[in-house]
Every structure is written in C-alpha cells, then in structure tokens.
Amino acid sequence: MNILVCVKQVPDTTQIKIDPVKHTLIREGVPAILNPFDGYALEAAARIKDKDPSTKITVVTMGPPQAVAVLKECVAIAADKGYLVTGRTFGGSDTLATSYILSHAIKQIAEKEGAFDAIFCGKQAIDGDTAQVGPEIAEWLGLPQVTYGLECEAVEGGLKVKKEAEDGVQIIGIKCPCLVTFTKPAFDPRYPTIKRKLAANRAKFEQLGDGFDPEMDPAYYGLNGSPTHVKKSFTPPVKQGGIKIKEETGADSAAKLAKILVDNNII
Amino acid sequence: MEAKTKDLWVFIETNEDGSPKKVGLELLNPGRDLATKQGGKLVAVVVGNNVADAVEQAGIYGADQVIVIEGPEFEKYTTDAYVMALYYLVEKYGPTTVMIGATPNGRDLGPRFSCRLKTGLTADCTSLDIDEETGNVAWTRPAFGGNLMATIMCPDHRPQCGTVRPGVFKKPAAGENKAEVIKEDFHVAPEDIRTCLLEVIKEAAGETVDLEGADIIVSGGRGMGGPDGFKTTLKPLADLIGGVVGASRAAVDSGWIGHAHQVGQTGKTVGPKLYIACGISGAIQHVAGMSSSDCIVAINKDEDASIFNIADYGVIGDLYEVVPALTEEIKKLKA
Numbered sequence: 053m054n055i056l057v058c059v060k061q062v063p064d065t066t067q068i069k070i071d072p073v074k075h076t077l078i079r080e081g082v083p084a085i086l087n088p089f090d091g092y093a094l095e096a097a098a099r100i101k102d103k104d105p106s107t108k109i110t111v112v113t114m115g116p117p118q119a120v121a122v123l124k125e126c127v128a129i130a131a132d133k134g135y136l137v138t139g140r141t142f143g144g145s146d147t148l149a150t151s152y153i154l155s156h157a158i159k160q161i162a163e164k165e166g167a168f169d170a171i172f173c174g175k176q177a178i179d180g181d182t183a184q185v186g187p188e189i190a191e192w193l194g195l196p197q198v199t200y201g202l203e204c205e206a207v208e209g210g211l212k213v214k215k216e217a218e219d220g221v222q223i224i225g226i227k228c229p230c231l232v233t234f235t236k237p238a239f240d241p242r243y244p245t246i247k248r249k250l251a252a253n254r255a256k257f258e259q260l261g262d263g264f265d266p267e268m269d270p271a272y273y274g275l276n277g278s279p280t281h282v283k284k285s286f287t288p289p290v291k292q293g294g295i296k297i298k299e300e301t302g303a304d305s306a307a308k309l310a311k312i313l314v315d316n317n318i319i
Numbered sequence: 320m321e322a323k324t325k326d327l328w329v330f331i332e333t334n335e336d337g338s339p340k341k342v343g344l345e346l347l348n349p350g351r352d353l354a355t356k357q358g359g360k361l362v363a364v365v366v367g368n369n370v371a372d373a374v375e376q377a378g379i380y381g382a383d384q385v386i387v388i389e390g391p392e393f394e395k396y397t398t399d400a401y402v403m404a405l406y407y408l409v410e411k412y413g414p415t416t417v418m419i420g421a422t423p424n425g426r427d428l429g430p431r432f433s434c435r436l437k438t439g440l441t442a443d444c445t446s447l448d449i450d451e452e453t454g455n456v457a458w459t460r461p462a463f464g465g466n467l468m469a470t471i472m473c474p475d476h477r478p479q480c481g482t483v484r485p486g487v488f489k490k491p492a493a494g495e496n497k498a499e500v501i502k503e504d505f506h507v508a509p510e511d512i513r514t515c516l517l518e519v520i521k522e523a524a525g526e527t528v529d530l531e532g533a534d535i536i537v538s539g540g541r542g543m544g545g546p547d548g549f550k551t552t553l554k555p556l557a558d559l560i561g562g563v564v565g566a567s568r569a570a571v572d573s574g575w576i577g578h579a580h581q582v583g584q585t586g587k588t589v590g591p592k593l594y595i596a597c598g599i600s601g602a603i604q605h606v607a608g609m610s611s612s613d614c615i616v617a618i619n620k621d622e623d624a625s626i627f628n629i630a631d632y633g634v635i636g637d638l639y640e641v642v643p644a645l646t647e648e649i650k651k652l653k654a
C-alpha cells in the first residue's frame with residue numbers, strides 16, 4: 053500500500069497558560085509537538101506496514117520551516133519520506149484554503165511517490181480544533197471518507213476501518229483510494245527506536261514553496277482566499293464565585309452540599 | 320454561491336427510527352432569533368427515513384418551514400448520501416445561513432458539504448449572534464483546547480455555515496405547529512454511496528447511555544480506583560436524582576466502564592443542568608466536553624485539582640466518603 057499521512061505541528065495546548073492580567077495566551081515556552089491525533093494516524097499506517105512491509109508511508113506537513121521537526125519525528129517513528137509545504141502566500145489560510153493547498157501538494161507528491169491508496173489525517177488539530185481539514189481534502193480530491201477511525205486493516209482493494217460511533221463501534225468497508233481521519237485509540241502509539249532516530253536526523257525533506265503549482269488559483273488560498281475570518285479572539289471568562297466546601301468530615305461536607313443543591317432547586 | 324433568500328436553515332439530524340436528535344431542536348432556539356434578525360424564515364431541513372416524527376417536532380419547536388428528503392438510503396447516515404442531499408437543497412433554495420449540530424455525524428458532514436459549496440464553515444460554535452454592522456452571523460467557538468475563544472465571520476461567501484455544539488442551547492418552548500412542509504423527491508443511487516457498514520459492535524447491554532439527553536450526569540474518573548465504585552457508589556446517586564453515569568477517559572481506558580460513558584474531546588459533549596465530577600482532575604480534554612453544563616459540582620481530594628477552577632461547588636474530600644453520604648442526605652431532604 054502507498055499511504056500518505058498529513059501531520060501538523062502544534063503548540064502543546066495542555067501546557068498553555070493564560071496571562072491573568074492581559075487575558076492572552078502565553079505561548080512562550082510552550083513546546084511545539086506533533087499533533088497527537090496525527091500520531092494516531094501514523095500509527096494506523098505503521099500497523100498496515102507491520103503486516104505488509106512493502107507498504108510505503110509518506111508524510112506531509114504545511115507550516116513554517118521549523119515544522120520540519122514533525123517530519124523528522126514521523127520518520128523516526130515509522131514514515132519513509134516527508135515533504136514540507138511552506139510559503140508566505142499560504143499564511144492566514146482557513147481550513148478551506150489549507151485543504152486546497154494540501155490537496156494540490158498531495159497531487160504533486162503523488163507524481164513522485166506514485167498514486168496514494170490511502171490518505172490518513174488526524175481527527176483534529178489540538179490548536180485550531182476544527183476537525184475540518186481531513187474531510188475537506190477528501191472533497192477536493194473526490195475521495196470517499198471515514199472519520200473517527202480507531203484502527204484499520206488493508207483488505208483486497210480497500211480498507212476495513214474500525215470507527216468510533218455514538219453508541220459503540222462500527223466496522224466500515226471503503227474502497228481505495230480513500231481518506232480516513234483518526235481519533236485516539238485505546239492503545240499507545242509506538243515510540244521511535246534509537247536507530248530510526250539517528251536515520252531521521254540525517255533525512256532530507258523536499259519542500260514545496262510559494263507557487264509550487266502554477267495551476268493553483270490564488271482566489272482559494274492565503275488570507276484573502278479564505279472565506280472565514282477571525283474577527284476577534286479572547287480568553288474565556290473564568291467562572292467566578294465557585295464555592296469550596298471542606299468541612300470536618302466527608303459526611304459533613306456532603307450534608308452541606310446536599311442542602312445547597314436542594315435549596316437551590318438544582319435537584 | 321449567491322444566496323437567493325434571507326432564510327436560515329437548521330439541519331435536523333435524525334435517528335434510525337426517524338426521531339430528531341436533540342441538538343437539531345436546540346438549534347431552533349438561537350435559529351429563531353438569528354432568522355428574525357436576518358429578516359428571513361427559520362427553515363428546518365430533515366433528511367432520513369420515515370421521519371414524520373422529526374418533521375412534526377421541527378414544527379412544534381418553531382420552524383416556519385420544513386424541507387424533507389426521505390428514503391431508505393438515508394436511514395443510516397453516510398457521508399456521500401447526506402452531502403448530496405444537502406448540497407442539492409442548498410443549490411435549489413439558496414439559504415443565507417446553514418447551522419448543523421456538531422455531533423460526530425454533523426462534523427463529518429459539515430466540512431465536506433461546505434467545501435463542495437466552496438464556502439466557509441465555523442466549527443463547534445458555543446455562541447451565536449448577528450454582527451450589527453455587517454449583518455453577518457458572528458460565530459463564536461473555543462479553540463486551543465478551550466483556552467481561547469474566537470469570533471469568526473464569513474463575509475463574502477454564502478451560505479455562511481457553522482456546526483454548533485450540542486447542549487449549549489436549550490430547546491425552545493413547544494408551540495402550535497404552523498410549519499409549511501415541503502417534500503423533495505431526491506434519491507441517491509447505491510453506487511454513489513462509497514462506504515459500506517459491515518458490522519456494528521454496540522456497547523454491551525446495560526452499557527448504553529444517553530449522555531447528551533440527560534439532565535444530570537454523575538461522572539467518575541481515575542479517582543474511582545476501579546470498576547466497582549461506578550456501580551456501588553455513583554449509580555445509586557445518579558438513580559436517586561434522575562441522572563446517568565459518565566466517565567473520564569482515564570476510567571474508560573482502564574476498562575472500568577464502557578466508552579459510551581466517556582465525556583470529553585474524544586467522547587461525548589454534554590451540557591446537562593447538573594454535572595457532578597467525582598475523582599476527575601479536570602484535564603482540558605475532559606473539560607472541553609462538559610464546560611457548558613449549567614451547574615458543575617466537583618468532588619476531589621486534591622485541593623489544587625484544576626476541576627475546581629470551573630466548578631460552582633467544589634468539595635474537597637474522598638469521594639468514597641462524600642458520595643454515599645451525599646446520597647443519604649438527599650434521600651433525607653427529599654423525603
């Protein structure tokens with residue numbers, strides 16, 4: 053199988069703190085990491101490769117030059133090759149524009165690496181949090197899609213995807229080529245081996261820069277090609293006046309809480 | 320695409336039995352307000368099979384018009400069939416705004432559909448308004464794991480689209496059904512549906528739970544220490560006050576309780592009247608799924624647990640002392 057995994061470098065949003073005075077995000081010192089959901093997508097590809105070693109895994113990321121770090125990390129974990137899409141004209145893209153650029157990049161990469169049987173994405177990036185780029189890439193490329201994938205298995209001509217559903221798990225059959233987005237499975241993805249880490253440090257990554265595809269229409273990418281605009285951003289109001297209850301014993305605290313809940317008609 | 324009307328559409332997702340998902344009805348509430356400000360009709364769009372119930376309820380909860388696409392191929396959600404149906408309707412009628420519930424299916428459908436229309440989509444909104452200056456919808460949503468709120472607009476493309484988080488808005492009051500119903504004869508050929516549902520592995524009997532529909536949720540986390548406390552400690556409290564049992568991912572991953580109970584970024588998004596978090600630390604991924612609850616109670620033995628930052632009432636103590644005593648006290652007070 054020939055698999056492409058789309059990966060994004062994101063700030064570790066679990067480590068973001070809010071400046072209590074200015075009410076802005078403190079981004080300094082927050083590490084840039086591989087989006088965890090993209091790690092799950094890569095793991096799904098790696099498991100296909102475990103069973104069929106002829107599988108090739110290529111990764112692509114769009115971002116600033118330093119985003120090359122996530123390509124390295126992916127090669128250290130399981131990927132064979134990586135491509136960096138980077139250019140000033142791509143900045144400020146919303147999800148529609150991001151997916152437009154990535155879908156064109158994917159077509160170009162396929163000319164070198166061969167047509168992809170499957171494109172894997174994370175369910176969502178933990179910074180933008182939209183979960184829109186995967187389905188939008190599928191739409192631009194005309195591919196069928198499955199979202200919320202947990203694991204998958206290669207079968208004749210397609211994939212069997214285990215998908216999280218509202219009331220359990222579904223197994224979906226889908227023909228290749230296709231696009232699957234992955235959410236958090238019950239298992240932990242593999243870690244890089246030392247040998248692969250060393251190899252990844254020496255790996256070179258091809259770049260697709262501004263104007264990499266002359267066919268691309270500037271009306272569809274960058275800030276001006278994006279239909280949505282962030283008009284303002286602000287930190288969420290902190291809950292004021294939370295009441296703490298800490299009596300002598302647990303039973304006393306419970307009695308106090310019970311009275312509050314009943315008196316305020318909450319229950 | 321140009322808007323042909325000033326109408327606002329609410330997509331009503333249906334269950335397999337043709338009943339509406341709760342979030343669709345919830346959206347009729349802010350939908351009414353925005354539609355009035357936009358100067359157009361409030362239209363409910365129902366797609367599914369045998370959806371008479373959903374059509375009726377859309378009318379009762381205030382839609383001016385209900386547009387229906389019905390057929391066996393829509394009984395179970397598929398991306399291909401639903402995107403084709405919704406795209407067909409939007410091309411034909413040209414609404415100015417489309418709102419979709421941010422359920423798993425809604426978030427699968429939304430971006431695929433808006434991309435086909437080459438328009439903008441705002442994800443997982445928690446507050447909605449009309450920008451006075453421009454008349455555009457101002458969609459507000461959390462990003463960065465809930466650390467940042469952003470207000471987003473789509474000024475030059477129509478329809479302007481958004482997915483809206485379940486549980487944030489309350490269903491409007493029921494009224495007289497005055498809706499005009501339009502049935503569209505639209506079908507999707509089997510070969511155009513490119514995915515195939517091979518197997519459904521439902522949660523084991525007794526493991527299913529309607530978290531989204533619940534008014535009260537009593538959730539347990541890693542602090543439960545094992546599976547038993549869910550049954551012996553949380554369930555009696557939940558049963559007494561008419562609630563259901565939820566869980567953090569840590570508890571689900573430990574195998575203590577089924578995934579259907581999980582609340583959070585990779586579980587359900589809930590907005591009950593009362594959420595009681597027991598032995599849950601308040602990780603950002605958990606909070607993302609329950610922060611719009613009306614009242615949050617946290618029971619945790621660690622005074623510094625971040626769950627206390629969002630709790631209305633925080634009890635510092637051992638849940639195995641507090642919860643059983645709480646159950647008994649409520650019994651007494653309610654007796």
Ligand SMILES: Cc1cc2nc3c(=O)[nH]c(=O)nc-3n(C[C@H](O)[C@H](O)[C@H](O)COP(=O)(O)OP(=O)(O)OC[C@H]3O[C@@H](n4cnc5c(N)ncnc54)[C@H](O)[C@@H]3O)c2cc1C
Nearest residue numbers: 058114146147173174176177180181182183184185441442
């Ligand atoms: C506060 C804020 C709010 C925003 N809200 C919206 C909004 O509501 N609607 C909107 O259209 N845009 C929005 N944007 C813009 C959006 O964040 C960017 O377009 C971003 O580049 C992609 O969206 P995401 O991070 O949500 O990715 P998601 O759609 O969540 O990403 C899903 C998957 O797509 C792949 N992917 C995403 N980005 C890349 C990349 N750069 N390279 C390789 N693979 C990638 C990964 O596999 C990833 O797991 C917002 C931006 C900000 C700052």
Ligand SMILES: Cc1cc2nc3c(=O)[nH]c(=O)nc-3n(C[C@H](O)[C@H](O)[C@H](O)COP(=O)(O)OP(=O)(O)OC[C@H]3O[C@@H](n4cnc5c(N)ncnc54)[C@H](O)[C@@H]3O)c2cc1C
Nearest residue numbers: 540541542567568569583584585586598599600605620638
């Ligand atoms: C991509 C991704 C997606 C995720 N999605 C989700 C999600 O959807 N939902 C989710 O919940 N998590 C999710 N997580 C996991 C999340 O980051 C946390 O790990 C998880 O929420 C922690 O669960 P917890 O609060 O139960 O456990 P912990 O963080 O271990 O907290 C346990 C708490 O119990 C308290 N405690 C212990 N014993 C007692 C006692 N006897 N009485 C009272 N208090 C006690 C402790 O003080 C502690 O605060 C996700 C993580 C990732 C990376």
